[in-house]
Amino acid sequence: MNKPIPLHQRRRRTMALLASALLGVATCSYGSLVAQPVAAPAKYMLMKIRLTVDGQTAIASLYDNATARDFASMLPLILTMEDYDSIERVSNLSRKLSTQGAPAGMTPEAGELTHYAPWGNLAIFIEPRSYSRSLLPLGKVDEGLSILARPGPYKLRIERVTP
Template identity: 60%
Template sequence: MKIHLHVDAQVATATLDDTAAARDFAALLLLPLTLTLTDYGVIERIADLPRKLSVTGAPAAHAPQAGELTYYAPWGNLAIFLDSNVRAQGLVRLGRVDTGLATLKRPGPFRVRIERAPD
C-alpha cells in the first residue's frame, strides 16, 4: 500500500510492507492520521500512535536503514529513521519512504498528516 506523509505544503511518499504490523498500521489510515513527530536520538523522528499494533509473525528485532518506517512495540510508537541504526529488540519494519525523506528531516516537533495514497 502506498501512503502520503504531508508536512505543511510538502509530501513524502512511502510504501507499506505486506505484514501484519503494516496492515494494522494501514487500518489506522481509514481516515487521515495526524501525528506530532519529535526528534529522537538525532537519527529518527517518532510519534505516539493512537493504539498498539499487532506484531504477529514479526521478527523479535530489526536493524533499521535510512528511510524506513518502523514500529517500536515496547513504546507503541511510529519511528521514521533518517539514518541507519543498530539492531533493536521490539523494532518492527512497516515500510519505506520512497520520496521526500528530506521533508521529514526537519527538526521537530512538527505535525504530519498520514493518509492512504489515492488508487
C-alpha cells in the same frame, strides 16, 4: 542418444548448485563458482502512503505484514513528530500495533518506517542504526525523506494514496 553424466561430475554440479543457493553465488558452465552479490530479500508492498508536512509531500510504501496492515487500518492520521536521538522522528500512536508474525527486531535503514512495540510508537529513521530488539518494519520512504528529516516537533499527516 545422450550419454550419462559421470557420478563425479553430477556431484560437482550438485555441490555448486547447493553452494549457489546457500551462499548467493552463481556457477559457470564448468562448475566453478563465481562470486555474485547477494540481493536483499524482497519485501512485498501493501500500499503507498502520503506523508505531508506543511504542504510538502513524501511518498512511502507499506510492507505487507500484520503490523503494517494494522497501521494502515488507522489511516488517515495526524501525528506530532518529535526528534529522538537525532536519527529518528517518533510519535505515539493511539494504540499498539499487531506483532503477529513479526521478527524479534530489525536493523533500520534511512527512510525506514517502523513500530517500536514496547512504547507503541511510530518511528521514521533519518539515518541507519544498529539492530534494535522489538523494532518492527512498517515500510520505507520512496521519495521525500528530507521533508521528514526536519527537526521536530512538526505535524505530519499520513494517508493512503488512492490509485
